[in-house]
Amino acid sequence: MRPPLVSAFVLVFLSSIPFPLQAQQPIDVKVPQRTAPVSYSKEVVDFLEAKCVGCHSSALAENRLNMETVAGMLKGGKRGPSIVAGKAEESLLFKMAAHRVEPVMPPKEKKDQKALTPDELGLLKLWIDAAAKDDSDPSEEGPRTIELGALPPGVHPVLAVDLTADGKRVAAGRANTVQVYDVDSGLEVISLGGHKDLVQAVRYSPDGSKLAAGSYQVVTVWDAPVGGETKAFPGHGETVKGVVRLPDGSGFVSASTDRTLRFWDANQGKETARIDVPNTQALALALSQDGKLVAAGCGDGLVRVWTTTDRKERAVLKGHIGPVEAVAFLGATDRVASGSADGSVRVWSLPAVGETTVREPIVLQGHQGPVHALAASLDGQLLVSGSEDKTARLWHSVDGRVTRVLEGHEGPVLSVAFDPRGKVVATASADTRVRLFRVDDGQIERTLSSHVRAVQAVAFSPSGAHLAGAGAEGGLKVWETDGGQGVIAFAHRTSPDQPLQPLTALAFLAEDRLVSGSNDKTLKTWSYQGAWTLRNTLGPHVFRVLSIDFHPDGNLIAVGGGEPSRSGEVKVWEVPRGLLIYNFENLHSDTVFGVRFSPDGRHLATAAADKFLKVVKMNNTRIVRGFEGHTHHVMGVDWRADGQQLVSAGADNVLKIWEADSGEQVRTTQPAGKQITAVRWVAGKPTIAGASGDKQVRFWDANNGGVQRGFGGPEDYVFCVSISADGARVAAGVADGTVFVWRGDNAQVLTKIPPPAKP
Secondary structure, eight states: OOOOOOSTTOOOOOOSOSSOEEOSSOOOOOOOOOSSOOOIIIIIHHHHHHHTTTTSSSSSOGGGOOOSSHHHHHHOBTTBOSOOTTOGGGOHHHHHHTTSEESOSSOTTOTTSOOOOHHHHHHHHHHHHTTOOOOSOTTOOSOOOOOOOOOOTTOOOEEEEEEOTTSSEEEEEETTEEEEEETTTOOEEEEEOOOSSOOOEEEEOTTSSEEEEEOBSOEEEEEOOEEEEEEEEOOOSSOEEEEEEOTTSSEEEEEETTTEEEEEETTTTEEEEEEEOTTSOEEEEEEOTTSSEEEEEETTSOEEEEETTTOOEEEEEOOOSSOEEEEEEOSSTTEEEEEETTSOEEEEEOOOTTOOOOOOOEEEOOOSSOEEEEEEOTTSSEEEEEETTSOEEEEETTTOOEEEEEOOOSSOEEEEEEOTTSSEEEEEETTSEEEEEETTTOOEEEEEEOOSSOEEEEEEOTTSSEEEEEETTSEEEEEETTTOOEEEEEEOBSSTTSOBOOEEEEEEEETTEEEEEETTSOEEEEEEEOOOEEEEEEOOOSSBEEEEEEOTTSSEEEEEEOOTTTOBEEEEEETTTTEEEEEOTTSBSSOEEEEEEOTTSSEEEEEETTSEEEEEETTTOOEEEEEEOOSSOEEEEEEOTTSSEEEEEETTSOEEEEETTTOOEEEEOOOOSSOEEEEEEOTTSSEEEEEETTTEEEEEETTTOOEEEEEOOOOSOEEEEEEOTTSSEEEEEETTSOEEEEETTTOOEEEEEOOOOOO
């Protein structure tokens, strides 16, 4: 039985009121005229599961009431049995459902939740009056088949979280999806489906390259991309305004308002050359396809072009009456386009080498505001511009004709990019979105959302398979161009203790490598590898999967669950082939809430509703030892890093520490206010992290059992906790759908990810 959940679909059967109060408007009860008995399995269970079991289950037992089985209803919750067999009028289930006593079911303030209908109440009354018999087939072999409907609107409890070992990404089981976030920026990387019921277990493999999630009867295992920052490039004195890749990918060029262009070696992380921009800021940057020319848009309205080999000035292009905020080379190196705050786009033909006379440019008019961005197709025939007027425009670069006006953004278009494959144009806007427009008809193919502030730069990978956006909140996200699936996200900080810095420039160095520029005067390179791919689906399991753990080598997955009051299920699967390796039958007599491999992978610890903690040996599947001492369900378990001790979390509100070899109980910790729902031992430290239903996450001192630190912020029941390998980051999931990530050393909130907006 899981701890209670307070959310939009709670059906409140029990309350702190010491005796029932008369309800004001009872629901009519239509008792059918019939001689045949009412069947629980064919007529009653469906509407109870649809309207009641969502919260009154082994996983989400509101006030300890489990309505998944007749036995659970007869046993009841805090206020006693919910059914009195043979007496519907004395049964709390019937009286609350019929709105005859308070609190009614569902609560009156939950307007979007449906009560039992008069016909359903009639069937319920007949069934209870006829002794509430369970005609389910107890001899049925294998997992029960239950058709799961859609979750009600607003149902989004976070029942499971897990951090990658480095603490950079957090996966949250929110409702029936798994959502992955970059911790520092708070950007959502991806939302993974494949589950019909609430996701109650998530777990990263030790290297972060796999992610497993469990719900009703199934575990999904995904290959997960990995990556991070590779180098930082300080040196500019002011904001970086542009960055472009050198053709061979060995480095890049950057432009800054500090009046310089700088050349960098990406591998060695150092500046190799510099161009000083005379008397003005560099606001935009472009490099010719052959890498021989570099152009800068300048604050004084000029476009300046230099040769990259000797960094000598090749041309100065005059004509704009406002700062030049965008430049782009068109095909061959003899044409350059520029966009200005004056609202115009100009296409220039460069003078021949040794000449100084510049021909009059083609002037492209049409935007109703400053032009912030330009990009050209590979052949130079098409040009796309982005403007303050919230539109982008496709132009023929030779004659200046507009071919398409790209509309759809709700804010200024700040950056544009051409797909190298020529299929789509990407636009980034102050409205926080990236949109892909088809080149052939100008229609929106896809809208990409994740950023929480203006998207200030966008870029395609060399093949066009990936697309990245950089935001003013300091986050960088990569998507797959085809399909729009998220890949990975990063955050730009000057140092770990500093706030995020807005990103202002972006370019791909290779298919899996990027460089970004920021307000903080620095550039950073990032690399990643892998893709989100569903590796396998493990199952079926007998009932809900409540716990998952990866073996230290990442090749095995232990799964815990079981059917309440009937079985405790523990299975171990091989990840590469998706094969069942071990099925530990009769290990526990009730639901298994926690599974955890020992640090050396030789043992598996399990925690269950039967109040036992057990350890089995993996090479022969024999039980090494049982640990008895909790007075209520054991909700979670973890090992100390050396494998010498275990810690268990109990619904009796305490943690217990045990000697692994002898089974001796070392100590019981200072209690929490409610059930301790999850536990993690900080590697290499005498510190234990635990989540509790009293809206708290705590650090306990393993040496004396006292509370070291509390992590505040949650306003509802806390179901789960995870820590990074070094204990520097702590994550938790809350019943109201919020995910918190704190610093471990001072409990400062690093990231608070709110629940989805109400539908």
